[in-house]
Amino acid sequence: MLVLFSIPKALRKPWVFIASCYFYMVFKPIYLLILFAIIGIDFIAAKKIEHSISNKKKWLVLSLVANLGILFFYKYFNFFSDNLNVVFDLFQTKNQIPALDFILPIGLSFHTFQAMSYTIEVYRGKQKAENNLLDYCIYVLYFPQLVAGPIERPQHLLPQIKKTIFFNSDFISKGLLLIGVGLFKKVVIADRLALFVDPVFNDLSHSNGLSVLIAVVFFSFEIYCDFSGYSDIAIGASKMMGIDLMQNFNSPYLSSSFSMFWSRWHISLSSWFKEYLYKPLGGNRNGELMRYKNILIVFLLSGFWHGARWNFIIWGALHGFLLVIENSINKRTSIRFPKLINILLVFCITSFVWIFFRVNTITEAVLAIQLLYSISWQDSLPKVFNHFEFILSFFLIALLILVEKKQYLSQISNRTVQLSTALLLFVTCYFFGEFNLKQFIYFQF
Amino acid sequence: MKRVVQIGAFILGFNLIVIIGMMSYSAGFNWAAESIPPLYRYGDLYFFSKLPGFRINTSNQVKLKQVKPLHMVRLTVIGDSYLDGLSNHNFRCQKLDHLDWGYLPDTIQQIDTNNVNILIIETTERYARWRLRMRYLTAFGKKYTPPIQDEIKLNAEDNLQFQLTNFDFLLVFKEIKAQLYLNLFNRFDNRIAQPNGSNRLYLNETIDKHLNSSSYAKIDNKEINEMVNGINLIVGDALYQGFDAVYFSIIPNTASIYNYNGMKYNHLIERVQNHPNLKMPFIDAFSLLLKSKNIVFHRSDSHWNSLGQQLWLDEVNKTIVNKAR
Numbered sequence: 022m023l024v025l026f027s028i029p030k031a032l033r034k035p036w037v038f039i040a041s042c043y044f045y046m047v048f049k050p051i052y053l054l055i056l057f058a059i060i061g062i063d064f065i066a067a068k069k070i071e072h073s074i075s076n077k078k079k080w081l082v083l084s085l086v087a088n089l090g091i092l093f094f095y096k097y098f099n100f101f102s103d104n105l106n107v108v109f110d111l112f113q114t115k116n117q118i119p120a121l122d123f124i125l126p127i128g129l130s131f132h133t134f135q136a137m138s139y140t141i142e143v144y145r146g147k148q149k150a151e152n153n154l155l156d157y158c159i160y161v162l163y164f165p166q167l168v169a170g171p172i173e174r175p176q177h178l179l180p181q182i183k184k185t186i187f188f189n190s191d192f193i194s195k196g197l198l199l200i201g202v203g204l205f206k207k208v209v210i211a212d213r214l215a216l217f218v219d220p221v222f223n224d225l226s227h228s229n230g231l232s233v234l235i236a237v238v239f240f241s242f243e244i245y246c247d248f249s250g251y252s253d254i255a256i257g258a259s260k261m262m263g264i265d266l267m268q269n270f271n272s273p274y275l276s277s278s279f280s281m282f283w284s285r286w287h288i289s290l291s292s293w294f295k296e297y298l299y300k301p302l303g304g305n306r307n308g309e310l311m312r313y314k315n316i317l318i319v320f321l322l323s324g325f326w327h328g329a330r331w332n333f334i335i336w337g338a339l340h341g342f343l344l345v346i347e348n349s350i351n352k353r354t355s356i357r358f359p360k361l362i363n364i365l366l367v368f369c370i371t372s373f374v375w376i377f378f379r380v381n382t383i384t385e386a387v388l389a390i391q392l393l394y395s396i397s398w399q400d401s402l403p404k405v406f407n408h409f410e411f412i413l414s415f416f417l418i419a420l421l422i423l424v425e426k427k428q429y430l431s432q433i434s435n436r437t438v439q440l441s442t443a444l445l446l447f448v449t450c451y452f453f454g455e456f457n458l459k460q461f462i463y464f465q466f
Numbered sequence: 467m468k469r470v471v472q473i474g475a476f477i478l479g480f481n482l483i484v485i486i487g488m489m490s491y492s493a494g495f496n497w498a499a500e501s502i503p504p505l506y507r508y509g510d511l512y513f514f515s516k517l518p519g520f521r522i523n524t525s526n527q528v529k530l531k532q533v534k535p536l537h538m539v540r541l542t543v544i545g546d547s548y549l550d551g552l553s554n555h556n557f558r559c560q561k562l563d564h565l566d567w568g569y570l571p572d573t574i575q576q577i578d579t580n581n582v583n584i585l586i587i588e589t590t591e592r593y594a595r596w597r598l599r600m601r602y603l604t605a606f607g608k609k610y611t612p613p614i615q616d617e618i619k620l621n622a623e624d625n626l627q628f629q630l631t632n633f634d635f636l637l638v639f640k641e642i643k644a645q646l647y648l649n650l651f652n653r654f655d656n657r658i659a660q661p662n663g664s665n666r667l668y669l670n671e672t673i674d675k676h677l678n679s680s681s682y683a684k685i686d687n688k689e690i691n692e693m694v695n696g697i698n699l700i701v702g703d704a705l706y707q708g709f710d711a712v713y714f715s716i717i718p719n720t721a722s723i724y725n726y727n728g729m730k731y732n733h734l735i736e737r738v739q740n741h742p743n744l745k746m747p748f749i750d751a752f753s754l755l756l757k758s759k760n761i762v763f764h765r766s767d768s769h770w771n772s773l774g775q776q777l778w779l780d781e782v783n784k785t786i787v788n789k790a791r
Binding site for chain 2: 406407409410451452
C-alpha cells in the first residue's frame with residue numbers, strides 16, 4: 022500500500038496486479054498458472070460472445086466448462102472417485118479409480134465463480150467484454166478478495182478497477198477501521214472460541230453433551246467472526262485503494278427467518294446462486310412445488326460448493342429443507358411469533374445445522390447429536406478456559422451482537438475517531454488476540 | 467498487430483513476474499534466516515512462553531573445557547540438539563564426525579581401520595522410545611524420515627511471522643502479553659508447562675503422561691526389551707561396519723531429573739541401561755546429572771546447560787581414553 026501511493030498513478034494498476042500475483046504465489050506459485058488459464062479462456066470467450074451471433078452459446082459453454090472443469094478436477098475429482106470406488110467395491114469389481122494427490126488451490130471456488138459471472142453477464146448483454154487485459158486480470162486476481170471473496174460481479178467491480186487509484190485520507194481511515202474490526206473478529210473472537218470448539222469436535226468420543234452444546238454455540242460465532250472478519254479485512258483493504266467491494270454479511274444472527282438469514286449470510290454467494298442458478302431454473306415463477314424444488318437444488322449445490330464431502334451436502338440440504346418448510350408454513354398460516362422468539366429460533370436451528378458443517382464425517386455428526394441428547398448439567402467442560410475467559414467469551418459474543426444491532430461502527434464518520442478506533446482495535450488485537458497460525462476457515466473452499 | 471504486441475507483452479510481463487516472484491520469495495526467506503537473531507537465544511521454552519521471568523541468556527555460561535586430541539582416534543558422534551555447539555576441541559580425538567540423527571545413513575564415512583574408530587550415539591530421552599526401537603541404523607543406506615515430533619523448531623514459512631518480530635525491542639510487548647494472559651486467563655503456550663511453585667519450565671511433551679515422549683508415560687517391559695534388541699542390532703551393525711566400539715547415551719528429560727508435581731518417573735533410562743541383554747555399556751548421563759549438586763538444566767530451555775554438558779563430556783572422554791589404550 023505504501024508503494025502503491027508513492028509511485029506514479031500510471032503504475033498503480035500494474036502494481037496492484039503484481040501484488041495480487043505475489044499474494045497468490047505465496048501459497049503455491051505454480052497455481053498462478055491455473056488462474057492465468059482461466060483468465061485467458063474467459064477473456065477470449067467474452068470477446069467472442071460479444072462479437073458472435075450464432076456461436077454465442079458455444080463460447081459461453083466453453084468458458085463454463087473450462088471454469089467448472091478446473092473446479093471439478095481439483096476439488097471434486099477425489100470425492101467422485103472415492104464414492105465410485107465404494108460402488109465398485111459393492112459390486113466386487115476390481116477396478117479402482119486412483120485418488121489424485123495435490124493441494125486444493127487456495128480460494129478456487131471463489132475466483133472461478135467470479136470469473137464465471139463475467140462471461141455469463143457478457144452473454145446476457147449486461148456487461149461489455151473487457152478490452153483491457155490488465156483490468157480483467159485485476160478483476161479476477163484482485164488480492165483483497167481473491168481467496169475468500171466477496172464474490173464480485175463485473176458490473177460492480179470492473180468500472181471501479183478502470184478508474185485511477187488515488188490517495189484519499191477518508192478511504193484510508195475507513196479502510197483501516199474495517200481492517201481493525203475484521204482482525205478483532207478473527208483473532209480476538211473467532212480464534213479464541215476455536216480454542217474451546219476444536220478440542221470438543223476433534224475428540225467427540227471423549228466429549229459430553231454440555232461441552233458439545235457450548236461448542237455448537239461457540240462455533241456459530243467462530244465461523245461468523247472468522248468469515249465476516251475476513252470479508253471486513255478484504256473490504257477495508259480494498260477501500261483504502263478506493264475500490265468498494267460488496268457487503269458480504271449483515272448481522273445474520275439477528276435474522277427472524279431463514280430466508281432473511283440467507284439474505285444476510287455470505288451475501289455475495291447467495292446472490293450468485295440466486296442470479297445464476299435459482300432464476301435460470303425458473304425461480305418462483307412456475308408454482309409452489311417447482312419453487313421448492315429450485316430452492317433444494319440451489320442449497321444442495323451451495324453445500325457442495327463449500328466442500329467435496331457428504332457433510333457439506335447435508336448441511337446445504339438441511340438449509341434447503343428449512344427454507345421450504347418456512348415458506349410452506351408462511352403460506353398456510355398467518356400466526357406469527359414475537360420477533361425475539363423468531364430470532365432465537367432461527368439462531369438455535371442454524372447453530373444445530375452448523376454441526377454438519379464443522380464435523381468431518383456423518384458419523385461424527387450423529388455422535389455430536391447423540392451427545393446433545395444426553396446432556397446433563399453435571400457434565401464437565403474441557404479445561405481450556407478459566408472462569409474469567411469463559412465469561413469473556415460470552416461477553417465478546419454479546420458485544421458483537423450489540424455493536425451489530427446498534428450499528429455503532431457505521432456511525433463513526435469523523436476521520437480522527439475512525440483512526441483512533443482502528444488503532445485501539447489493533448492494540449487490543451495484539452494483546453488479546455490468538456495468534457496460533459489458524460488460517461481462515463473459508464480459505465479451504 | 468497491436469493486439470499481438472499486447473498479448474506478447476502480457477506473456478513476457480507474466481513470465482517476469484513469476485521469475486521475480488520466485489526469486490524474491492526464496493531470497494526473502496534466506497535474508498530472514500541470516501539476518502534475524504536466533505529464536506532460542508533466551509531459551510527455547512522462553513521462546514514459547516515469553517514469560518518475562520524466564521528470559522535467560524543461554525550463551526552466557528561456563529565455557530566448555532578444551533581437551534588435547536588423542537592421536538589415531540577417530541570419533542563419530544550421532545546426536546541431536548543436546549550436542550549443538552560441540553566441536554573436536556571438546557572430545558579426545560584426532561578427528562570428529564558429528565552427524566545428526568536424520569542424516570545418518572547417507573553421511574557416515576568410510577571406516578579407516580588404521581585408526582581407533584569409536585561411535586557414540588546420543589539421543590534425548592523424549593525420542594528414545596521410537597529411535598531405539600526403529601532400528602533404522604541397521605539399514606545403512608535406507609532413507610530415514612523423522613516423525614513430525616522430531617522437530618520442535620517451526621518450519622521456515624510458519625517461522626516467518628515469528629522471525630520478523632524476533633527483535634529484542636519487541637520482546638517487551640510479547641512479555642506484557644504473556645504476563646497478561648497468565649494473570650487473566652491462567653494459561654500460556656500449550657507446548658510448555660510450569661509446575662506449582664516452581665521457577666522452572668518444562669516441555670509439555672515430556673510431562674504429559676499420554677505421550678510417548680513423556681518421562682511419566684507408562685512403558686511395559688516388552689517395549690524395553692524391544693528397545694534393547696534394537697540397540698544390540700545397531701551395535702552389531704556398527705561393529706560389522708568396522709567400528710571398534712559403540713556407546714549409547716540417553717540424555718534425560720528435565721522432568722526425569724527434576725520431578726514435576728510429584729509425578730512418577732517411568733525409569734526408562736535405568737531400565738534400558740541395566741537390562742541384562744544389553745551387549746554394550748552405556749555412557750550413563752542420567753546418573754551423572756542426577757547426582758550432580760549443580761543445576762545442570764536451564765530453567766527455561768529444554769536442554770542441559772554447559773555444566774551438565776561438561777559432566778557428560780568428561781565421561782565420554784574418559785571412555786575414549788580407556789578404549790584407545
